Amino acid sequence: MNTYLSNWLTALPRRGKIALMVCADLVALPLCFSLALFLRAGNTALLEQYGIAPSLIIAACTIPVFTYSGLYRMVVRYFDLKVLWTSGGSLACLVGMTYALSFLVNFSQLPRTGLLIYWFIAFAYVVISRFVARAILSHARQRNEGESQTSVVKAAIFGAGEAGFQLVSAMRRSTGHKPVCFFDDDYSLDRKIFADLRVYFSDNMKEHIHRLGVNEVVLAVPSLSINRRRQIVEKLHRYGVSVRTLPTLLELVDGKITMQSIRDIKIEDLLGRDIVPPREELFAKCTHRKVVLVTGAGGSIGSELCRQIATQSPRKLILLDHSEFALYRIEQELRQKFPGLQLLSRIGSVCNAEALAATMRGQQIDTIYHAAAYKHVPLVEENMPEGIRNNVQGTLNIATLADHFGVQTCILVSTDKAVRPTNIMGASKRMAELVFQASAARASTRTTFAMVRFGNVLGSSGSVVPLFRRQIRSGGPVTITHPDVIRFFMLIPEAAQLVIQAGAMARGGEVFVLDMGKPVRIVELARTMIEMSGLVERTRKNPSGDIEIKFVGLRPGEKLYEELLISDDVTPSEHERIMCSHEPFLGADELHRKLDQLFAACESRDELAIQTAVQSIVPEYAPYSSLEEVRSPPEELISAGDSQDILQATIRKIAARGLLGEDADQQVPAASAMGGGSTG
Known part of the structure; x- marks a missing residue:
């Protein structure tokens, strides 16, 4: 059933997917407001008192807000948290303006007490529904593209830091690499969980590389010293795995890490000196x-x-x-x-x-x-x-x-x-x-x-x-x-x-x-x-x-x-x-x-x-004249x-x-x- 659903969603044209999202929101948002009233009273009294009209009105007002915030223009598979924050902020503005307007015109038909609770529930619905849809679509894409690939590279990331976290997120959005673990020089991180992956102390790399079947190690510490970089590369070459790297601090411009950021180790990485930031x-x-x-x-x-x-x-x-x-x-x-x-x-x-x-x-x-x-x-x-x-x-x-x-x-x-x-x-x-x-x-x-x-x-x-x-x-x-x-x-x-x-x-x-x-x-x-x-x-x-x-x-x-x-x-x-x-x-x-x-x-x-x-x-x-x-x-x-x-x-x-x-x-x-x- 899950396979059929994911294939069906993937095959839908772009306009069909937008229409499906709008229809789902038109159904879910009135239910969100009804749930807010139920939680406010602890029973169905407010639902019986106000009826269905307020739920339909608030849902009809929310759809334009989501449209304005760009929620429906976003490709679900590449959903950005920035859009969620924009949607949440726009939704909060809608609730605040509705609350203020109800006071100004003394509109008693609108249950003001449930508006704040509605914001929390509606925002939670948006987050959960979009991430579930992204998971379904990503699963279908990975399965379809995986069938056309002979193998997936099992990658370990050296460096459990911000760059490593961004790299894992990029790998999970791709199909050619599968992150399996972290290595780090910090012994206090040994066996800890970072970005849903286990971190292992770097002295034990050989054991875990063979146990997990690691094909490639990516150095994700832009500030890594030249001597340490050289030691790691020499060690990993002895273990028979390929080594690649993220850009150094000198090369990073905007700090954003993508799969395209990964490059081969160059001789320049091993011959340079430790970076001294400019004064x-x-x-x-x-x-x-x-x-x-x-x-x-x-x-x-x-x-x-x-x-x-x-x-x-x-x-x-x-x-x-x-x-x-x-x-x-x-x-x-x-x-x-x-x-x-x-x-x-x-x-x-x-x-x-x-x-x-x-x-x-x-x-x-x-x-x-x-x-x-x-x-x-x-x-x-x-x-x-x-x-x-x-x-x-x-x-x-x-x-x-x-x-x-x-x-x-x-x-x-x-x-x-x-x-x-x-x-x-x-x-x-x-x-x-x-x-x-x-x-x-x-x-x-x-x-x-x-x-x-x-x-x-x-x-x-x-x-x-x-x-x-x-x-x-x-x-x-x-x-x-x-x-x-x-x-x-x-x-x-x-x-x-x-x-x-x-x-x-x-x-x-x-x-x-x-x-x-x-x-x-x-x-x-x-x-x-x-x-x-x-x-x-x-x-x-x-x-x-x-x-x-x-x-x-x-x-x-x-x-x-x-x-x-x-x-x-x-x-x-x-x-x-x-x-x-x-x-x-x-x-x-x-x-x-x-x-x-x-x-x-x-x-x-x-x-x-x-x-x-x-x-x-x-x-x-x-002037040069002879070898002597x-x-x-x-x-x-x-x-x-x-x-x-x-x-x-x-x-x-x-x-x-x-x-x-x-x-x-x-x-x-x-x-x-x-x-x-x-x-x-």
């Missing part, structure tokens, strides 16, 4: 109610800067990029997510001073984030004039016009490859830093110029992670330049947040260096990605493996490791993950004279002349557990030379954040 006073200082210009707005860092800035309600956000498609993509995304944001999109290159001036003129720009740059080392090495023109001439244009138009703050997004560069890309970014340093030193300037230097960003265009993914999907080999290459990595959202906060601390001329966490051996990164793909590395000892790792040699201009600082003048900042470095620079007159020589060499396209001119500006620039010149990473860099250890080692070396004074040991713990890397 609001720093995050908003240069963005809230400000006119902000982002150059390179369609790039990996530029687009994330735009997203983060948009959350701070700027007065206007101006996007500049020479790529039409990249600009279109970020513009459409921002218009969808932030419909009230005033956006201005401009196609153009920072190398074109006239177009740049036209973009800035009359806008009263408060803050500029200069993220436009060519960043791929081999490509810039093969196209030196274009790389220098974009990275150096473009930065010079930005600095000149920022000062001319009275911009308050101008921040350059730089790279650790600018530190003792071995390639033109790194040298061009160091020259861009020198341009900003010289601009900051001008006595007449009204603009605060500063630079933010950081390392490789996970998932950005051209980064090693997407490359490895493509190579693994195609069956390999995974190509690595050298077995000893190490790099620092950072997540894109965190990098953008730290850039914005560093800019808020600028006083003029500083180089802010971001804490990049642990240095990662690229070969170990490749092996982890192969393992996460469910594959095995092919080696001489295991020739039957799936994916080979192949070493292809360092490319021109590439280093085994990226250094963190140029000078020893390093101080902590207001933010625990940002260090401040004051580095030597050239005066404006000398710099502009040498830049003129460099640009002339670029016009001639004479690479030797270009390199000679670059070396005159950046003396530490040492490649130095191995310092022992303290390889053995250090994280960048704080590296920083401590650096400061102790400085202290040994007597540069920090007698209290150097006390300064080490406070200086807890430094790093470096490329914008890509």
Whole structure:
């Protein structure tokens, strides 16, 4: 009978279901009022006294109220509690207005004493009837769709919290997943019931996974630390179950959890650092109610800067990029997510001073984030004039016009490859830093110029992670330049947040260096990605493996490791993950004279002349020429557990030379954040 009823209800057209609900309410609501009178008197006296008329009148008035509140427009299978609250509130207004009206006109035929009881009974009827109907329809849908599916995934949720609760609700509305239990690190929750499911302590996962036949575990703790996440993933892989996750705190925008929120574990989830929420006073200082210009707005860092800035309600956000498609993509995304944001999109290159001036003129720009740059080392090495023109001439244009138009703050997004560069890309970014340093030193300037230097960003265009993914999907080999290459990595959202906060601390001329966490051996990164793909590395000892790792040699201009600082003048900042470095620079007159020589060499396209001119500006620039010149990473860099250890080692070396004074040991713990890397 239940099967027949559920099939019949499912087959009804939408109008038929609405008509059925209205008819059911027309029958049930008079009974609700009659029951209210019966409960009020404790017998049938009031029913006999007033008759059926009041019950029919109040029911006839209730139907329009339910229609207005949206109760009949709601799809029962996806019933929202918000509609129930709206219906209850509307019903309460009806009862209150009826009660008041009966007093005003002294309408004695209406039994006022039963109105309040009627509200409770009618609301209870609405809740119970809709949830019963939803249960019947959901049962039919699950049975019908289940017949077409070979299996249902039995899922366990790691994390008995709000995110886990939302996920269970989403799974119960779907047909592909069946939640069977929770796991949690909180021992006090062991064997407790949460969302009608048993919670088990995480140390006993193996036993319950096998007992319950769990196929998949979903990590539902957005704030889970990176180390703990890594431990859980490694453990669950040994148990032979797949592991997926909900977005992290950096990725969650509206906090709503659906089945579409579940995604595969990415290498970024295991390589990043524990999240430090942005400090609001720093995050908003240069963005809230400000006119902000982002150059390179369609790039990996530029687009994330735009997203983060948009959350701070700027007065206007101006996007500049020479790529039409990249600009279109970020513009459409921002218009969808932030419909009230005033956006201005401009196609153009920072190398074109006239177009740049036209973009800035009359806008009263408060803050500029200069993220436009060519960043791929081999490509810039093969196209030196274009790389220098974009990275150096473009930065010079930005600095000149920022000062001319009275911009308050101008921040350059730089790279650790600018530190003792071995390639033109790194040298061009160091020259861009020198341009900003010289601009900051001008006595007449009204603009605060500063630079933010950081390392490789996970998932950005051209980064090693997407490359490895493509190579693994195609069956390999995974190509690595050298077995000893190490790099620092950072997540894109965190990098953008730290850039914005560093800019808020600028006083003029500083180089802010971001804490990049642990240095990662690229070969170990490749092996982890192969393992996460469910594959095995092919080696001489295991020739039957799936994916080979192949070493292809360092490319021109590439280093085994990226250094963190140029000078020893390093101080902590207001933010625990940002260090401040004051580095030597050239005066404006000398710099502009040498830049003129460099640009002339670029016009001639004479690479030797270009390199000679670059070396005159950046003396530490040492062009790559042979493998014998490649130095191995310092022992303290390889053995250090994280960048704080590296920083401590650096400061102790400085202290040994007597540069920090007698209290150097006390300064080490406070200086807890430094790093470096490329914008890509």
